[in-house]
Structures are given as structure tokens and as C-alpha cells.
Amino acid sequence: MHEGRLTPGQLQAWALNRYYYQSRVPMKDAIILSRSEDPGFRRAWRKRIVDHDGQANDGGLECWIQLAEATGLPRKRVTSCAEILPAVRYAVDAYLALVERGTLLEAVASSLTELFASRLIAVRLDALRRHYPWLQAGLGYFEARLSQAPEDARFAFEWVCEHARTREDQELAARALIRKCDILWTQLEALYFAYVEPGWPPPGAFRPESP
Amino acid sequence: MHEGRLTPGQLQAWALNRYYYQSRVPMKDAIILSRSEDPGFRRAWRKRIVDHDGQANDGGLECWIQLAEATGLPRKRVTSCAEILPAVRYAVDAYLALVERGTLLEAVASSLTELFASRLIAVRLDALRRHYPWLQAGLGYFEARLSQAPEDARFAFEWVCEHARTREDQELAARALIRKCDILWTQLEALYFAYVEPGWPPPGAFRPESP
Numbered sequence: 136m137h138e139g140r141l142t143p144g145q146l147q148a149w150a151l152n153r154y155y156y157q158s159r160v161p162m163k164d165a166i167i168l169s170r171s172e173d174p175g176f177r178r179a180w181r182k183r184i185v186d187h188d189g190q191a192n193d194g195g196l197e198c199w200i201q202l203a204e205a206t207g208l209p210r211k212r213v214t215s216c217a218e219i220l221p222a223v224r225y226a227v228d229a230y231l232a233l234v235e236r237g238t239l240l241e242a243v244a245s246s247l248t249e250l251f252a253s254r255l256i257a258v259r260l261d262a263l264r265r266h267y268p269w270l271q272a273g274l275g276y277f278e279a280r281l282s283q284a285p286e287d288a289r290f291a292f293e294w295v296c297e298h299a300r301t302r303e304d305q306e307l308a309a310r311a312l313i314r315k316c317d318i319l320w321t322q323l324e325a326l327y328f329a330y331v332e333p334g335w336p337p338p339g340a341f342r343p344e345s346p
Numbered sequence: 347m348h349e350g351r352l353t354p355g356q357l358q359a360w361a362l363n364r365y366y367y368q369s370r371v372p373m374k375d376a377i378i379l380s381r382s383e384d385p386g387f388r389r390a391w392r393k394r395i396v397d398h399d400g401q402a403n404d405g406g407l408e409c410w411i412q413l414a415e416a417t418g419l420p421r422k423r424v425t426s427c428a429e430i431l432p433a434v435r436y437a438v439d440a441y442l443a444l445v446e447r448g449t450l451l452e453a454v455a456s457s458l459t460e461l462f463a464s465r466l467i468a469v470r471l472d473a474l475r476r477h478y479p480w481l482q483a484g485l486g487y488f489e490a491r492l493s494q495a496p497e498d499a500r501f502a503f504e505w506v507c508e509h510a511r512t513r514e515d516q517e518l519a520a521r522a523l524i525r526k527c528d529i530l531w532t533q534l535e536a537l538y539f540a541y542v543e544p545g546w547p548p549p550g551a552f553r554p555e556s557p
């Protein structure tokens with residue numbers, strides 16, 4: 136992606152599959168919200184749901200749909216989630232299971248992948264603008280995340296540091312972050328398998344029209 | 347596998363990862379057992395758990411460990427599940443979620459992949475014996491499944507036919523079977539990605555010593 140080597144069809148596959156992850160993010164944050172008894176924590180955390188769902192139809196999720204539309208996909212084909220890879224579905228569902236069944240500390244720690252997001256997003260925005268200029272109208276999602284991700288990550292990082300006092304809790308938190316990395320990584324591997332090499336989308340999954 | 351083109355290391359990766367699926371099968375069957383109020387159904391279904399866990403240490407799961415040992419892996423490395431692919435874990439866990447959260451009809455219908463297993467197992471046994479003769483001591487699992495799978499499948503098929511009376515239920519049953527196919531397929535895709543092409547095992551996952 137960052138080297139400009141993706142075809143339009145591969146970018147469609149990425150945007151369409153990643154939509155399923157995006158669609159589950161506010162549900163994930165609502166689960167975390169539901170697990171805290173601290174109004175201060177809840178107030179800070181609800182910002183994420185507002186950022187994602189917006190005030191009207193103007194949040195991060197809507198922006199992601201606009202990115203998918205900029206790749207040439209009709210909105211309904213994206214929001215139906217009918218053509219996503221089963222492997223992507225399982226990985227995303229494993230994320231919901233992690234925040235639902237782990238401790239609250241683990242749930243919050245699993246969000247810390249955002250610590251590394253802001254520099255990555257800056258690099259990505261630059262690369263997308265340079266290599267895929269026809270995506271320009273769909274880049275609002277990443278532009279908003281440039282400032283949102285570091286704020287969110289700072290709060291979560293401080294909260295985890297404050298609440299993981301024992302060695303055991305610190306290891307739980309670190310393991311939760313590794314599990315979240317696995318979840319993100321697995322989605323990309325499934326996309327690579329289906330749409331790059333060997334390039335075998337499973338039955339029922341999205342197939343690009345253009346190569 | 348059937349063409350004899352797998353390396354010993356690739357067979358190890360397969361046996362080690364598939365162990366996680368095998369280890370969850372009796373848990374899956376216990377969930378199904380726990381959901382039926384019909385003693386007749388429960389009696390028929392518990393056969394699966396007995397087949398898998400054995401009377402002592404002689405069931406299907408133990409046979410699978412012996413297959414993994416025949417590929418050259420130490421038992422503990424297999425049973426710890428520490429090196430399995432995250433994608434395999436998510437897919438198998440999605441199977442447990444399916445039988446836990448779907449209707450009992452869907453849970454039973456999802457087992458019907460066994461309808462197609464017995465012919466496949468006969469072909470596989472023949473291919474394994476021919477191409478990988480050093481695996482011979484580990485083939486007990488498949489030898490037992492040759493007769494178990496058709497019995498199990500016949501019972502489940504008749505039960506589904508009897509209980510899926512409306513068009514809606516029939517479609518639920520068919521969709522559950524498709525979902526199970528996705529779950530099996532996704533495991534194989536993850537193995538192929540990591541150990542065949544492009545051949546990139548993720549961090550923490552099993553890496554064969556021999557190529």
C-alpha cells in the first residue's frame with residue numbers, strides 16, 4: 136500500500152473488509168463503557184463512540200464508507216458485510232470476545248495499538264495521496280484519526296499505568312496488547328492471502344472486477 | 347498433501363495447528379449435549395465425546411497427538427497450543443460460538459461436514475501411506491474415523507431432516523453448514539499462507555526447523 140503497488144481492486148478488498156472491523160469498534164467501546172463503574176472513565180471513553188458514530192451521519196464509520204466509495208464500491212455492498220473474508224470476521228469477533236471476557240484492564244490495554252497509530256497514519260496519508268490520488272475524497276477518516284488517535288492512546292496508556300500495579304497485572308496488560316496485535320495482523324494476512332499471494336478469495340467472498 | 351508435495355515441516359505445522367481444532371471438538375460436543383432436553387439425543391451424541399476422549403488415554407485426541415509425534419514433534423509442544431496460528435484459534439473459537447449461540451438445529455447441522463468426510467479420509471489415508479510412509483505409526487486417528495464419521499453423520503443428518511420442517515429452518519440449517527465449511531476452509535488458508543505461499547508465519551507461531 137505504501138509503495139503504491141496495490142491495484143484498485145486490492146484497495147477495494149481492503150476497504151470492504153476493514154469496514155467490518157470499523158463497524159465493530161463502537162460496539163467494542165460500548166462493551167468497555169458497560170464494564171466500568173467510574174463515571175470519569177466512562178465520560179472519557181464515550182468520546183470514542185461519539186468520534187466513531189458522529190453527531191449525525193458524520194463520524195468515523197461514515198468516513199470509512201466514503202473511503203470505500205472512493206475505491207468505487209457502492210455503499211450497500213460495503214455496509215452489508217456480505218462479502219467479507221470469514222477470517223476477517225473471526226479475528227474481529229475475537230476482539231469483541233477479548234473485551235467482553237477479559238478484565239477491564241485487559242480490555243483497555245488492548246486499545247493501546249493506537250500508541251503506534253499516529254505516525255503510521257501520517258505515513259499512510261502521504262502515501263495514499265501520492266500513489267492513489269483518485270482516493271483523495273475518501274481520506275477524511277485518516278485525517279480525523281491524526282489527532283484523535285494520540286488523544287485516545289494517551290488516556291488509555293495513563294489509565295493502564297495507573298491500574299496495572301502488580302507485576303501480574305502488567306503482564307496481563309502486555310499480553311492483551313499482543314493479542315490485539317495478533318488480531319490486526321491476522322486480518323492483513325487473510326487479505327494478503329486472498330488478494331495478493333497466492334490470491335485465492337474463498338467462496339462467497341469479494342472478488343475485484345478490475346485486477 | 348494428497349500429491350505428496352508437503353515437506354516434513356509443513357506436515358508438522360498442519361498436525362500442530364489442527365490439534366487445536368481436535369482439542370475443541372469434545373468441548374463443542376459437550377455444549378451441544380448441554381443444550382438438548384432429549385435423553386435419546388444426548389445418549390446418541392455422547393458417543394462422540396467417548397470416541398474423542400476414549401476410555402482411558404486412547405481416544406481420537408490421543409491418536410491425533412500420536413500423529414503429531416510421528417511428524418517429529420514432542421507431545422508437549424503440541425498440547426500446549428502455544429505455537430498455533432492466531433487465525434486458526436479464531437476460526438476454531440468461532441465454531442464454539444456457533445454451537446453455543448445458534449439454535450440447537452444450527453449446532454447439529456454444523457456437524458454435517460462429516461457427510462463428506464469418509465470418502466475424503468479414505469483418499470487421505472491412501473495418500474499419506476503412499477507419500478509419507480514415515481507417518482505410518484500415526485494414522486490411527488484416520489483409521490478410526492473411517493467408520494465413526496459415517497455413523498455420526500447419518501445420525502445428525504436424520505435428526506436435522508426430522509427437525510427442520512419449515513423452509514426457514516431448512517435455510518438456517520444449510521447456512522450453519524456453510525458457516526462450518528468457512529471455519530474449516532479458513533484454517534487451511536491460514537496454514538497455506540504461513541507455511542506454503544507466501545510462507546510467512548506470524549510472530550510467535552510455529553516455525554519448522556527442516557524446510
